[in-house]
Amino acid sequence: MIVALLLFSLAVGLLVKDKASEGGMEGFFVAGRKMRWWFLGTSIVATTFASDTPLAITGWIAQYGIAGNWFWWSEVIAAVAMTVFFARKWRNSGVVTDVEIAELRYGGAQATVLRTVKASVFSTFVNCIILGWVFAGMAKISEPFMHWEALLGPGIYSFIEAWYPESLMFQTLDNSITIVLLLMVTLFYSTLGGLRAVMITDLVQFILAMSMSILVAYLAVQHVGGLESMWGQLDTLYPADADSEFLSAERVASFAPAFGEGVTGSLGIPFTAFVLTLGVMWWTSGKVDGSGYIAQRLYSAEDGGQAEKGALWYAFANFMMRSWPWAIAGVAALVIYPRAEVTQVAQDFTNCLQDASYCTAQIATCMDNRYACEISEYALLYKDVDASGNTVFLEDRERGYPAMIRDVMPVGLLGLALASLMAAFMSTVSTHINWGASYIANDFYKRFFDPNASDRRMTWVGRLSTLGIALVSAWVATFIDNIGSMWELYGGMMAGLGLPHLMRWFWWRANAWTEISGMVIGLSLATINFAVGQTSGYGEGQMSIFPAFMASHAVHVIAWISLAAGIGSLITTFLTRPVDESILEEFARRVRPMGFWNGHNHGYSSERGLLASVVYWCTGTVSIYSGMFGIGYLLKLNYALGFGLLALCIVALVITVHGINAVDRGAGDQA
Template identity: 65%
Template sequence: MPETVLAPIDWLIIAAMLSFSLLVGFMVRDSASEGGVEGFFTAGRRMKWWLLGTSIVATTFASDTPLAITGWIAQYGIAGNWFWWGGVLGSVAMTVFFARTWRNSGVVTDVELIELRYGGKPAATLRSVKAFINATLVNCIILGWVFAGMSKISESFMDWRWLLGPGFYDSLAGAYPEVLLFGSFDNTLTIAVLVAVTLAYSALGGMRAVIITDLVQFALAMGMSILLTVLAVSHLGGLDAMWSGLATLYPADGSATSLAGEPYLTHERVRAFAPDFGEGVVGSLGIPFTAFVLTLGVMWWSSGTVDGSGFMAQRLYTAADAGEAEKGALWYSFANFMLRSWPWAIAGVAALVIFPRMDVDQAAQDFSLCVQDEAVCTQEMRQCLDNRYQCAIPEYTLLVREDDATAAAPAFREDRERGYPALIRELLPAGLMGLMLASLMAAFMSTVSTHINWGASYLANDFYARFINRDASAKQLTRVSRLATLVIAAIAVVVASTVKNIGSMWELYGGMMAGLGLPHLMRWLWWRANAWTEIAGMLTGFTLALVNYVSSQQGWLPPGQMSIFPAFMANHAIHVICWISLIAAIASIAATLATPPVDDALLREFTRRIRPMGWWGRFAGNHTPERGFAQSLLYFAMAGLSIYAGMFGVGYLLRLQTAMGVGLLLVCAVSLFIVVRGMARVDAER
């Protein structure tokens, strides 16, 4: 058994990937210094569609994503992907309705649009408040999840004691503050190195460095994900053998159960694309049917990100023109859902066959007994407990140890998210293993770099340049931008290390943002919207979400009630978020009608500059939309159809149902052709 999982060639490959990222930052640092915040955060507005679209995909392809999907496959089957497949409609809406307008706006951050659209003191206040929330709270929630995912990946591979030597390693571990640990010191060192490199190239090269590294990082991460899936399926003898093995291990009669008698998913539920909502059915999504309908019918448009607000908008206004922005958003939508879904889903299925749940469950029980009674431990088990990097028991990689375990509660339990790192460790030889880990680190860095750069843009553009020094030179603004990058990184590391319950934090954030969905749509589509439209929505959403979060955490709710809303109204977090969005929507409309409209001169300038579609009353004559609302609605429907048809077409082919797969892919191709030709016509007529 080797002293460590990674061979020297693996460490060299990882070092090469980190060095490349640093090199990019140094190579573009001069161009990033030109143009102040605009040059630093918008990359000079010269990006082509394939660059900016790939950059968005790379950002959403975090290192935790394949782990989460591997866990969903075991718990819910392939249908568990509906947790993110429901986002297709929101992504398409951002593409056909708003991608062009973001580029036409010429802003540096999405909150800068607030003053461009509304003007006045309420707008200035709203801009600063939203900038602060996005720069801190939103970033820290997301990075907390991403850091947790990277910890699970690195845990079985990154043996820093072997690399640094026991003496130096122990000195570092003793000096490091325990409060900032991400699980173990090895995990913490891995994250610290990755964040330091990411911070360096982000601060040196700005958005241009982020986009260039994103392109390489995504190509590496996607390529290695596909390779791992191919190797896993080949290890089982091909797709047909994989599905047959799944049927044998998890028979349709539900006879496969854990040692505690809990049934595992049957092979039929694992391979199903549609959720099962039967009460108590193993493999249901864990949500009632009404919540699933609300996900597809309400959640996508009631979120504050429906128009692309946030880091997606930041990519869109790096585009060379409005057409490039729209094509980039369309490429992102297809790549995000159609390209990324299946390598991870099939790898999750393969992991269920290569590491059967009953074997992992048995290993969890054996190791639990081992830590309670050393006499029952084998030599191999002791070796795993002493040094996980030298463990020869594959199932150990899928176990997580509970620190507060007692004899009555097993010390170890199965964590199917760890099935993805287990595949890497079991199937990949030296060299490929290093390349795979480098790809996941690259995915981690692409996400972190985006959020650090995005958060810094608010501090530099919406605080310093707007309220502190409006006459700052380009050189001063570049220095402030780089300093803001450091500040955001420091805040993210400190806060993310304290986040314990990511799920509850996401529910809090989802509720807070639910108040901004309709106001964000209104500001682009209706002349009557004003700053109070967004203020009312934001305050209502924030207040209700915060009261709901505190009440649930402090145990103030009546028995059987999971939120501030009665049980008959809400028995799932999705219900809660939708009720918040409805109440906030009513508040937004009421505030709009009760307050004066935006000044006519400002609206005339906004419509001239943005050329929005929708209902603009007497201001409609000031501009001609690049594309009408009805035509955009058609492309919205066709693009959504195309993505879903293509996504499931590939899925049916992988399930060896060729006729259905080919038919859906033809529907995908025809629908896509109509959308792309229609979008191209707009640019040809400009």
């Protein structure tokens, strides 16, 4: 199964390499701007469907319950906003990278500086952070399965072990061989075929990964006797006991967080932080307008209408389709591997490490060769060092997902399920290395070194950039061992760009200094905050330059950074000169912005008004949330509420799609 997946990916690269060479930059990085909505939307979903995602959700459900998904469910609001306000604008801009929009929007030397700095930060730093946790997730997935010494033989394995560089070691040699092999295949097809190859493989990889995630959830539920039995066993295993160290079944099954336990509540964040997540965080992130790899897909669309429909399809598929197979599998994992039993097994293994008399034959076998281990809970353990310097075994609920695949999937389907997670990994990696390479080729080489480079030369620059980005990202990713702290660093850095990114589309007065000041403030505060946390001993989640009464959680820290950056951006905007009218006119001609442009849009009004867009933003958001929770209540066997919410989803969706299509119908009538 795995070999078939790899051969298919290699074949795609070979089949489309000639098309990737046509059209230079546009052929290689935006697929000739010929993509249909279902193709580009699925590609975005496939990229966000990383191999680490089901692992993260499995861990959240054990720690926070289903309500832990609000960490990413809150992004529904931003996804629909990106659809109705910005998707069509990205396609109409005609750019090759999202940072290129800076010179189109602002002009002048400061816009060139902004474009160059953002390209530098996004192509290397951002990619390294994201690929760091993607590689970490793939390592956890492959660990129970890929026994390379058995596959290659002791002789070849020992040879690789002797020569393999420490600089590319992902925890163990087995993990490293798996990741390097997948990376090499990904590099092959993405380097030869460019974005077109990435999107074709994305489509197949998404179908495979989505099908297998549904099948894993179904077989896991059947393994415990069906949905009714699963919820019943959950109640038995996790009663509402105030003294229990584990989340109760009621809180595991709840869709909403509770805030009755001091400042944390069952979601593990203060109530104020939860409110900030829903009310502030989604629009203060630099990704709110689709900047990054999402924008790359949008300007690969055939036209603005296809970009808008593709973005809407992404929003629905990303949240309605992806949420529940992983959530239900996470609940099933709590039943298949009860937390009390896993904790006891961890203690047994720790005792064995500290005193050989506690070691049974089974424990000794597991520690000697995990692939021959008959204790299923061992797959959920990892080694750590406690405060006294002793090596101990601890529970890692994220490992429950690959362990469950191993234990509930029959032969054949097991290989297909593992291949699907490898496909998800390759999809994410291929997108990020192609996206990062687009900055190197378009915003550095072509902008500064050879503006008149031939299509053939630019294709080869793109290919070499893809290779370089992949190697640098893989090397840096080996140093990332604290994903939580990197998330906070990344979130703080992006918090400085949210408001400036909104201002550049909605308000004529914004200039290059608006974005520069927000980026500098956000990046500086986030970096200082990260450095303080690393040296002050706060540990995970509590690394703050702000007083404790202001920031008791990472969400507070990021919110304060976004507030400081937003105020700084507004002050800077009023203290600096506005953009020249000639630049504004060209931007308005291409993009036709909505919002506060009266007198400065030179007669180029938006295809759809601001008020109408707000209406469809609301109906689209209601549609996704009602559909998402409708499916959830059906899975909880509450059929009346479930079907009622699905009916609301359909009505709101029809209104939203009708509004989106009205723009294209109007354009057709005028023609």
